[in-house]
Every structure is written in structure tokens, then in C-alpha cells.
Amino acid sequence: MENQRIRLTKKMLKEALVRLLEHEPLEKITVYQLCNEAEINRTTFYKYYGSPSDLMNDLQSDFINELEKSLLEKNCPVSLQMILTYIDTHRESCxxxxxxxxxxxxxxxxxxxSLITQKLDEQVSPRYSGFRREYVKEFVIYGNYSIISKWLKSEKPEPPEKIAELIFEIIEKI
Structure with missing residues (x-):
């Protein structure tokens, strides 16, 4: 169990990474930049992480765990709208x-x-089976990625429910 000081230090590093990622790709971010942005020393950084990539992996794990926890706390079926609302709430980090x-x-x-794959399985038309079903699911996943990426980049984004409607409309036509 991590104490409050460790959690705060890691939080500061993760927030610094998100800020730096707004301007530079991960592979160009140095430990020096991270420590400077987070206002901690390099020894402290190396106490918890070996590289900026390790910090990124930890940040991603936290995000996925929080997303899953958020979805599980809801007492209703998982929907794309809930996922998009969560992403919208955490727009900059996402x-x-x-x-x-x-x-x-x-x-x-x-x-x-698992909650998302279950919903995806329900949405992909039953007329596909075997290898075709897997390819269609892959198409849907990367199509969703493109739509969500464009939505996140938008200066005046549509509400999550509108994007969810669009995605489901596309999936239903497949």
C-alpha cells in the first residue's frame, strides 16, 4: 500500500507527463523534463520509474482501471455513451x-x-461469423478510434450522446 506522499509524487509526475505530451511525443520527453515539470528531483523519479515509458504505462493502467471502475459502478447496462462521457470528462488526459x-x-x-467487448459483440451484426466477424470487429474498433480521436481534437465537440448515436448508426449498417 502506497502512502500519501508516494501517491502525490506519482500524481505530480503523471500530470507533468500529460502536460508535456501536449507538445512533444513520448520518445522525446526526458526524465529531466519530467522532473523539472513536476518539480521533483531525478532520484525521486527513479525511485518509482525506470523511464518515461514506465510512467506512461502506469498512467495508462490508472486510466483503464478508473474507466473500468466507473463502468462497473453504474447500475445500468454498459453503453458507448457512458464511455464517451468518461472520456469527455477526462478529455485532456485522454x-x-x-x-x-x-x-x-x-x-x-x-x-x-470485458464490458466493452461484450457490448461490441452484441452490436456487430449476427450475419457475420468466423473470421469475417473478427475482421468486422477490428474494423469497428479502429473506426471508433478514428471517430473518437477526431471528436477529442474538435474545438467545439459534439456531446457524447451524439457521437454514441453516430457510432451505433454506423455499426448497425455493417
Whole structure:
């Protein structure tokens, strides 16, 4: 169990990473920059993380755990609208995470949450089976990624329910 000081230090580092990701890709962010942004020393950073990538992995895990917890706390069926509302509430962090983490599978980790895969299975037309069903699901996942990315980048984003309606309308036509 981490004490309050450790949790605060890690939170400061994660917030610093999100701020830095707004301007630079992860691979260009140094430990020095992170420590300077978080106002901690490098020894403290290395006490908890080996690299900025390790910090990114921890940030992603936290986000996925919080998302899953948020979805489980609801006493209603999981819906895309709930997911989008959660993402909208954490818009800046999500933008930074999605921008920085496409190559390391962050979006796939979100889309592979059991609650989300269950909903996706319900939505993909039953007329597809076998390998076709898997390809259609892959198409839906990456199509969703593109729509959500564009939505997150929008200066005047539509409400989450409108994006959820659009995505379900597209899925129903598949």
C-alpha cells in the first residue's frame, strides 16, 4: 500500500507527463523534463520509474482501471455513451494518452475491457461469423478510434450522446 506522499509524487509526475505530451511525443520527453515539470528531483523519479515509458504505462493502467471502475459502478447496462462521457470528462488526459499511445496498444486495451467487448459483440451484426466477424470487429474498433480521436481534437465537440448515436448508426449498417 502506497502512502500519501508516494501517491502525490506519482500524481505530480503523471500530470507533468500529460502536460508535456501536449507538445512533444513520448520518445522525446526526458526524465529531466519530467522532473523539472513536476518539480521533483531525478532520484525521486527513479525511485518509482525506470523511464518515461514506465510512467506512461502506469498512467495508462490508472486510466483503464478508473474507466473500468466507473463502468462497473453504474447500475445500468454498459453503453458507448457512458464511455464517451468518461472520456469527455477526462478529455485532456485522454487526448494526450491516445496521441502518445496508439503504437503501444492503449486503445486496444480500452476496447478489450470485458464490458466493452461484450457490448461490441452484441452490436456487430449476427450475419457475420468466423473470421469475417473478427475482421468486422477490428474494423469497428479502429473506426471508433478514428471517430473518437477526431471528436477529442474538435474545438467545439459534439456531446457524447451524439457521437454514441453516430457510432451505433454506423455499426448497425455493417
Amino acid at each position: 487526448k494526450a494518452l491516445l496521441r502518445a499511445a496508439f503504437d503501444n496498444g492503449f486503445f486496444e486495451k480500452i476496447m478489450s475491457l
